[in-house]
Amino acid sequence: MQLFEWHLLVNQNAGAGKARKIMPEIIKKLKEYKIKYKCYYTEHAGHEKRIVTQLLNQTLVPYDKELPVFPLLVVVGGDGTLHGVVNMLKKFPEIPIGYIPGGSGNDFARGVGIPNNPIEAMDKIVQTKKPRSLYLINSFLNRTKKEIIGLNNLGVGLDAAVVRATNASKMKSSLNSVNMGAFSYLSNAFGILRKQKGFPIDITVNGRTHHFNNAYLCTVTNHPYFGGGLALDPTATAENEELNLIVIEKIALYKIMALIPKLLKKTHLASPHVRQFKGQEIKLRSTSREFGQIDGEELRKDPIDIDFSLTSHLFWF
Numbered sequence: 001m002q003l004f005e006w007h008l009l010v011n012q013n014a015g016a017g018k019a020r021k022i023m024p025e026i027i028k029k030l031k032e033y034k035i036k037y038k039c040y041y042t043e044h045a046g047h048e049k050r051i052v053t054q055l056l057n058q059t060l061v062p063y064d065k066e067l068p069v070f071p072l073l074v075v076v077g078g079d080g081t082l083h084g085v086v087n088m089l090k091k092f093p094e095i096p097i098g099y100i101p102g103g104s105g106n107d108f109a110r111g112v113g114i115p116n117n118p119i120e121a122m123d124k125i126v127q128t129k130k131p132r133s134l135y136l137i138n139s140f141l142n143r144t145k146k147e148i149i150g151l152n153n154l155g156v157g158l159d160a161a162v163v164r165a166t167n168a169s170k171m172k173s174s175l176n177s178v179n180m181g182a183f184s185y186l187s188n189a190f191g192i193l194r195k196q197k198g199f200p201i202d203i204t205v206n207g208r209t210h211h212f213n214n215a216y217l218c219t220v221t222n223h224p225y226f227g228g229g230l231a232l233d234p235t236a237t238a239e240n241e242e243l244n245l246i247v248i249e250k251i252a253l254y255k256i257m258a259l260i261p262k263l264l265k266k267t268h269l270a271s272p273h274v275r276q277f278k279g280q281e282i283k284l285r286s287t288s289r290e291f292g293q294i295d296g297e298e299l300r301k302d303p304i305d306i307d308f309s310l311t312s313h314l315f316w317f
């Protein structure tokens, strides 16, 4: 039977300290299971990237079932931490990542079926005997020539403006502490619903172009959830080789308000104001400068020029 040594990368700040607080219980369980482990705690923003680089140089290897003791990377933190780690490992898709959600939103965990409860998530990793491959969003930002992997979604327009406001909002930290990530997202959304203007955009899905004169939200998503639990596209899954794209056009505010309960009930795809596309290759083009977001991290306000394809990575859960 293969043994494992866990390398736990912990964002001490994630979920307003939640990730740090759950560690004693995780360590207690690891001892009970007699699993060898090492912990690496981030001291500041961006530190997780340095830790991954060191682990890459010294410890981590692609999955090999013949190794008597396999070094397993386990990330404890929110979507932002996991996003940073996956992007550091993009040239090494065969290095598996275990994940224990410790953020405020935890959309990735919700979207791929990792338990939100950290101990349950840990138990799932312990019980799992081999890695599984998940599809992820590969985005290429033509303006900045940057390639960024998305776990959850990349959006321009409304969701990006909301992410910007939420990240800036002092309210976030106080709401995070009571696990109200989705509430934080929605409360910011209400103010921005009015302010966000429509913008023209060409979207090309598997070679076929569609023009929207007045797009309001345009989001490529890898699984259903964004904004801390809102199912933007309930049909999306990271298990199939397909990206989903949701476009909502700017409509009267009262119609947008009427869409919100439908979004909460996951019935919004039936609305004529919501368009859904699925494909392996997607391009977004617009001369309009819009905010962008990927996995809750802000992108520069630029004319939109982004190409999407699929990539994959091994996960352990």
Ligand SMILES: Nc1ncnc2c1ncn2[C@@H]1O[C@H](COP(=O)(O)OP(=O)(O)OP(=O)(O)O)[C@@H](O)[C@H]1O
Pocket: 011, 012, 013, 014, 015, 016, 042, 043, 044, 045, 046, 047, 048, 077, 078, 079, 080, 081, 082, 084, 102, 103, 104, 105, 106, 107, 176, 181, 296
């Ligand atoms: N010790 C630290 N102090 C402050 N920031 C940190 C620290 N370690 C990592 N970070 C930064 O935290 C950000 C990621 O936070 P993360 O998204 O994981 O938590 P969250 O915002 O609480 O969760 P969620 O995204 O689910 O809302 C990254 O930008 C990362 O660089």
